[in-house]
Amino acid sequence: MAIIESIPNVSEGRRPDVIERLADAIRATPGVRLLDYSSDPAHNRSVYTLVGDADGVKRAALALFEQAVAAIDLRTHRGEHPRLGAVDVVPFVPIEGITMAECVALAREVGAAVAERFGVPVFLYEEASANPARKNLEDIRRGEFEGLAAKMRNAEWTPDFGPAVPHPSAGASVIGARMPLIAYNINLDTNRLDVAKKIAAAIRHSSGGLRYVKAAGFMLEDRGVAQVSMNLTDYEKTPIFRVFEIVKREAARYGVSILESEIVGLVPSAALTAAAEFYLQIERFGPEQVLENKLK
Amino acid sequence: MAIIESIPNVSEGRRPDVIERLADAIRATPGVRLLDYSSDPAHNRSVYTLVGDADGVKRAALALFEQAVAAIDLRTHRGEHPRLGAVDVVPFVPIEGITMAECVALAREVGAAVAERFGVPVFLYEEASANPARKNLEDIRRGEFEGLAAKMRNAEWTPDFGPAVPHPSAGASVIGARMPLIAYNINLDTNRLDVAKKIAAAIRHSSGGLRYVKAAGFMLEDRGVAQVSMNLTDYEKTPIFRVFEIVKREAARYGVSILESEIVGLVPSAALTAAAEFYLQIERFGPEQVLENKLK
Numbered sequence: 175m176a177i178i179e180s181i182p183n184v185s186e187g188r189r190p191d192v193i194e195r196l197a198d199a200i201r202a203t204p205g206v207r208l209l210d211y212s213s214d215p216a217h218n219r220s221v222y223t224l225v226g227d228a229d230g231v232k233r234a235a236l237a238l239f240e241q242a243v244a245a246i247d248l249r250t251h252r253g254e255h256p257r258l259g260a261v262d263v264v265p266f267v268p269i270e271g272i273t274m275a276e277c278v279a280l281a282r283e284v285g286a287a288v289a290e291r292f293g294v295p296v297f298l299y300e301e302a303s304a305n306p307a308r309k310n311l312e313d314i315r316r317g318e319f320e321g322l323a324a325k326m327r328n329a330e331w332t333p334d335f336g337p338a339v340p341h342p343s344a345g346a347s348v349i350g351a352r353m354p355l356i357a358y359n360i361n362l363d364t365n366r367l368d369v370a371k372k373i374a375a376a377i378r379h380s381s382g383g384l385r386y387v388k389a390a391g392f393m394l395e396d397r398g399v400a401q402v403s404m405n406l407t408d409y410e411k412t413p414i415f416r417v418f419e420i421v422k423r424e425a426a427r428y429g430v431s432i433l434e435s436e437i438v439g440l441v442p443s444a445a446l447t448a449a450a451e452f453y454l455q456i457e458r459f460g461p462e463q464v465l466e467n468k469l470k
Numbered sequence: 471m472a473i474i475e476s477i478p479n480v481s482e483g484r485r486p487d488v489i490e491r492l493a494d495a496i497r498a499t500p501g502v503r504l505l506d507y508s509s510d511p512a513h514n515r516s517v518y519t520l521v522g523d524a525d526g527v528k529r530a531a532l533a534l535f536e537q538a539v540a541a542i543d544l545r546t547h548r549g550e551h552p553r554l555g556a557v558d559v560v561p562f563v564p565i566e567g568i569t570m571a572e573c574v575a576l577a578r579e580v581g582a583a584v585a586e587r588f589g590v591p592v593f594l595y596e597e598a599s600a601n602p603a604r605k606n607l608e609d610i611r612r613g614e615f616e617g618l619a620a621k622m623r624n625a626e627w628t629p630d631f632g633p634a635v636p637h638p639s640a641g642a643s644v645i646g647a648r649m650p651l652i653a654y655n656i657n658l659d660t661n662r663l664d665v666a667k668k669i670a671a672a673i674r675h676s677s678g679g680l681r682y683v684k685a686a687g688f689m690l691e692d693r694g695v696a697q698v699s700m701n702l703t704d705y706e707k708t709p710i711f712r713v714f715e716i717v718k719r720e721a722a723r724y725g726v727s728i729l730e731s732e733i734v735g736l737v738p739s740a741a742l743t744a745a746a747e748f749y750l751q752i753e754r755f756g757p758e759q760v761l762e763n764k765l766k
Binding site: 179418459 | 473475505521565566650710711714728729730731732733735736737738739742743745746747749750751752753754755759760761762763764765
């Protein structure tokens with residue numbers, strides 16, 4: 175049986191009753207499990223993580239839209255995180271027994287259904303996007319809800335599904351398919367933010383680094399520790415161990431060592447196994463040798 | 471549901487019809503899956519790997535004994551591998567949803583049933599043994615089938631279950647519970663067998679090394695590569711990465727580097743995850759962050 179993960183990001187992180195109602199809409203959908211959800215009041219945003227088969231995650235997404243479009247009004251929504259719509263982003267991620275191409279087809283199906291049922295314009299992103307200029311979430315979301323009506327007057331921003339103007343209260347939604355994303359931070363044994371920023375610039379794709387790395391330098395003020403905070407968007411092509419080794423080498427340039435690293439949230443087992451294979455120099459190894467895979 | 475692995479070692483590796491009959495006995499047992507089996511004609515021995523719940527693996531073990539005791543005669547059995555009986559060794563290994571204590575209880579239950587039904591004396595080993603002098607398989611098996619009758623005349627070698635004399639054709643069996651065993655080899659970038667032997671002596675428990683490591687030095691003649699061949703008998707307490715790093719350091723003492731390592735057969739996912747955590751210096755990480763664990 176196919177397992178798809180979906181991680182809807184919704185523009186509501188302050189009203190507990192609304193946050194719960196959305197969680198209940200997912201929970202009530204047959205064939206779907208809500209694994210996790212969390213809200214950030216400063217961002218005024220909630221993130222839900224669910225898994226299920228194609229039919230299940232599609233129905234859960236539509237149930238979520240129904241509640242969110244009714245309850246959230248972007249005209250009065252304020253928060254630190256950039257957003258375009260009530261249901262801001264919905265990625266579908268292939269986990270098991272399903273291809274990326276099938277997740278792309280699913281994203282298109284859900285996009286068409288959302289546009290038809292709720293009148294919300296939908297932009298396809300990442301693997302589901304056929305247009306290179308509309309692949310990156312950041313590019314699609316630039317200008318946010320407040321700039322959306324003006325942006326959509328440009329023919330380049332005609333949505334993939336639905337009306338050519340924003341939904342009055344629910345804005346627009348970005349729906350697509352992508353690889354599992356790993357949130358990976360490396361904490362440096364220094365309080366020098368400039369070092370973290372320089373390493374982030376060296377490792378991230380946008381400034382010449384590894385293709386599937388997004389990175390920024392931060393300060394963990396309470397600990398006096400500089401952090402290279404990253405999203406790894408394709409751990410198969412840009413593996414964690416390569417990221418770690420480059421960051422370590424760049425840090426040494428400044429006389430800084432790595433204090434520790436951390437994985438925020440979930441990580442596919444294969445991403446860790448690949449690191450073990452690299453460091454232990456394991457040859458002639460296949461996933462069928464992992465006991466848990468054999469038991470499936 | 472509990473998952474137990476059992477890996478019976480049988481003293482028959484040459485007659486395909488017998489090897490298949492034993493496999494069929496396992497396959498025909500409800501609640502059990504035969505994951506793998508392989509035979510070595512030089513050793514004249516076959517190893518079966520099966521998983522199931524407690525009731526299933528117990529019934530599979532008894533079905534295997536029934537066929538093996540009928541078909542195998544140790545009085546005419548010849549092979550390179552040391553052995554004591556027709557069904558030589560049967561370990562039970564806790565994999566999921568079951569404790570070591572429960573696997574010990576299962577080993578005792580199976581041992582009592584084997585003795586009663588087939589008149590084969592049974593020695594408990596590893597975690598199932600209450601006697602420190604009879605914990606190690608090598609100690610129990612010393613003298614082999616040919617020396618067994620004399621050995622059992624000594625009260626120290628009264629079996630845990632069954633008659634105080636060997637079964638005429640089926641000898642005796644060693645049954646117990648243990649942690650998953652990882653067969654792990656490190657190949658050295660040298661053809662010097664003496665280096666592999668010295669490193670094996672440094673790393674193995676019996677000569678002062680790590681507690682849960684058995685090791686020997688070998689030559690891979692066809693490749694001209696010296697190998698440190700190991701069994702890791704408790705990967706939680708003696709993790710793979712520590713073994714690898716010590717072997718690497720000892721090899722450097724002789725100007726030798728590590729060519730590669732290999733895992734023979736199955737490895738629990740957690741053993742590889744631990745290596746990733748070590749090398750990537752991951753802190754604040756738990757098994758619930760592995761996506762596959764979350765999906766269970």
